[in-house]
Amino acid sequence: MTLAKQSLHRALGLTDEEEERIQATLGRAPNHAELAMYAAMWSEHCSYKSSKVHLRTLPTAGPHILVGPGEDAGVVDLGDGLACVFKMESHSHPSAIEPVQGAATGVGGIVRDVLSMGARPVALLDPLRFGPLEESRNRWLMSGVVAGIGQYGNSIGVPTVGGEVKFAPAHGPNPTVNVMCVGFAPGDRLVRARAEGQGNILVLVGAATGRDGIGGVSVLASRTLEAGSDDARPSVQIGDPFVEKLLIEACLELVEAGLLVGLQDLGGAGLTCAVSESAARAGTGADIDLDAVPLREPRMEAFEILTSESQERMLAVVRPEDLDAVRAVCAKWGLASSTIGRVTGDGKVRAKVDGRVVTEVPARSLADDGPEYRRRMEPPAWLDDLAEDDPTFADPPVDPGQAFLRLLGSPNVASKGWVWEQYDSLVQGNTLVGPGGADAAVIRIEGTLKAVALATDGNGRYGRLDPYLGAAHAVAEGARNVACVGARPLAITNCLNFGNPERPDVMWAFAEAVRGMGEACRQLGTPVTGGNVSFYNESGDSAIWPTPVVGMLGVLDDYRLLVRPGFAPGFLVYLLGETFAELGGTEYSEVTLGKVSGRVPGLDLEREAGLISLLQEASRRDLVASAHDCSDGGLAVTLAECALAGDTGFAVGLPGDLPAHVALFSESASRVVVSVSPEKAGAFEALVAEHRVPFGRLGETGGPRMVFGDAFELTVAEAREVHQGALPRLLRGERAGG
Amino acid sequence: MSRKPRVAVITFPGSNDDRDALRAIRLMGGEPVPVWHGDRELREADAVILPGGFSYGDYLRTGAIAQFAPVMDAVREHAAGGRPVLGICNGFQILCEAGLLPGALIRNRGLAFVCRRVHVRVETALTPVTSGLVAGDVLEIPIKHGEGQFVAEPDILARIEDQGLVVFRYCSPGGDLHDDGNPNGSANHIAGARNERGNVVGMMPHPEHAVDADIGPLGGQPIFESLLSSLLAGVR
Amino acid sequence: MKTRYQVFVQLKEGLADPQGKALEDSLPTLGYEGVSAVRVGKHIELTVENDNPEAARAMVEDLSKRVLSNPVIEVFWIVHTETAE
Amino acid sequence: MKTRYQVFVQLKEGLADPQGKALEDSLPTLGYEGVSAVRVGKHIELTVENDNPEAARAMVEDLSKRVLSNPVIEVFWIVHTETAE
Ligand SMILES: Nc1ncnc2c1ncn2[C@@H]1O[C@H](COP(=O)(O)OP(=O)(O)O)[C@@H](O)[C@H]1O
């Protein structure tokens, strides 16, 4: 092949081997537009070429799973003919260069994934990772990302009900921005992203097409951003939440009227992805007329129209006889709609300009026959030394009282009120538990007693020290979180955020994380319905910590039985689960010793499962007054959060015969603090014994003070000042308090 | 009485809390009447609510475009007839833009969007939405807005106060006015205002999100009770 | 005939400008000294197709008064940039 | 010496401008015909106290690049209005 040609496919991010496969498939050299289509569809972001072989090992089936991975979003059966659609996606790369718009368009994208299944988006959650707030750039990134998520989510009337914010130096150059969206639909009204039915019409609905993110997926999300690299920058786009809101209402009206054969969002790889994926799924093809695509800019080339990632667009597959009705609904909502093509039977995606065929490519080869790599894997050399350096038996540098205040004021533990007060968590009127309200957010399904519980979890320190356990812990904590409010864990979505997969240590960590996630999901009975892989989260030689983030979905059959974390006076305090000497990789170790090292706390998934069923049963029998699980900061932080939530103090003894700082700050898994009324103590303890869950009675609730055995004590008010003041102080550029 | 009071809720492109307002009316015993921004009449509604949201994206200025919607002529007529009009959040902004209420709402003092429960003190019972309350009553209701700072030029502000056009003020749970109880920097802590006649009221807090014990505080109940009973008095 | 206009919209002098104030307050910590009287306003550019210059100008005036600004709190001024056939 | 500057910030050419578009789309129904290419941007006015004009100008440049705009999506230009002792 000619040099010019060679540089073209390489410039588009395709390897020589990939280009040869394309030639073989087409039986000729691809033209520029065709190369651009392949480059987008075979990019890491769209083709999962490095991750597929591992993702395939994940458990994806279950009696209540209606739709697993492979569609825009997973679908779970909630019973009574109700379906829940949910999916998580990453928008880290654009957010790193334009936090407001990068995060905003991330919300828009995941909302359209849920919408394209025919579901009304009812909730958003946003797991975020940033570098230390002592650096002004990280403050700029965090403020911008939060503002962007707020602006977009608030404007479209979808409540943001949960998420997480964690901090680590490794996320400074590369913040992690994941967004999860949840939607509801009647089970019989689900729409698929399928271009069924020869002769059916393809209607493009929503915003006009501009030169947005040309090569976005291949450049921005599938390669490492060189610090200050300008070439990737035009790939950032401006979100239009107003048009998105109109899209939501118009598409749902179309679905309710039964006017759609198929519906697909335009995301990564734009029109090319939407057309080839929906045709491939249906085993059909499509003829599209690029002259019919409304353009925002003059003189756009075929390849630009085909791969543009302009936001707020949906592709509807419509029966000819319904076309007028469909266009009328769009017009009612003030949305542009254009007939851009037809479904064909020959399996080809054919694009025309002035009636001339400019591209002719098999839909399947674009969507399904992407390359698949088994990349080299190798654990990093430093791992063992890091594991050896276990803080568990190091002398405590400060006394427990001081350590506690530092933990409570550390950005990972401190209240995230500064963040979620910028989100509308109330709109739609079904938020039973919003951000900061409990271990999981709880959304009522209107007109029923049912509710879904939602939690996102991921622990970067664990991921760094042991990606397998890190991912397993994320699943376990997610399941524990929804069980704490009384819900039954059903399924997960996830975002796997990693560095450059071409590096063996990154690929090893990825494989370990997938293995750990799969194992935990199998044992806890929560299949993986979907998710997203975000690679190349590194710049120069600095990669993010392996960051698997899990989005857990649970169901509550009667929300009147939901359990909150807050203490009230006059109850008995119990600790469910066992506390071991496990300070490796803990918040305590990082905050007091400045160390992220040692062995990650162990995880016994059988025990976890027992604890989870106990929590559900306890809530069903109305035996617990409050429940809150132990995670970052251990038992001490958990007790404090219960006190703060209920504005009620407590007096407890410390569990086991462990040194005070270990008993207080160990992050042993599978532990939950519950409070129980004295009358119910007998029945409760009997139930716990039935489930063979180890437990101890720690003390009682009441009074203005929090008394941690003879280790230390302080008032709830003092704790509140530290817990709530920390983040705002840091974001104002002041040093951490506490 | 002959029938349930009919309360219209207008849906503009970008309205978000229209369904919530309709639900609240139903929960509180009224007859919810959805009305489209392109409609020219209010479907025999006894009262009309302009709901919260981001009409037309609120891009240029909140409520700037919505004030010109066809349905607004019907709203003006309804107001001119002395019948109740309530603007909530974006609805308040639209009523100010439309000149049906004094003052205006600009970016919060802290610039950021604020979603939180606040307390407001009732300043007058002389409106359809406070008729069942007495001045000094304190209600707990959530706010959620980025542009809720009530402002007016000094002379206009003075007039608003002199004529008793303030309906709600942000306050402490005990009813006192402290600056830290003022979530957006509103002049004189103003959270809600009325026209001189008293039949048109705008408020930034969301009473429709404060009527359901499962969901939140109940400060919105007396507001809808007042509205519905004043309508009953009217439609009887 | 096409004429390009720029419309400037700003809060009235008497009213505190939250964006301007927040910006001004943040500057010293960002290392910018001696900056004062910061006001943040809007800047709208638009092209009007109309063969009658007076009519075009009048329309932009009216548009600015009714839509682009809120006379209760804002002032505006119009700058005419270029005209092309 | 006090100098007053005006800084204009606008989205780069080619990027979608949702504000401009929403406004432009609504104008016909509001009775304004023949208006096109509407762009909405920011307009910041500020006064700099500095006896060295070059330094003052340089600071405003830097401020515009680092704080008032994000070069990734926006362009800015600076207009110097008046100078007073
Ligand atoms: N980490 C993962 N685990 C399971 N499934 C995944 C994961 N990442 C991606 N998938 C699935 O692969 C498919 C393609 O992913 P993606 O490109 O993110 O979807 P979309 O095309 O809607 O953006 C989706 O069905 C998604 O659920």
Ligand SMILES: [Mg+2]
């Ligand atoms: Mg999709």
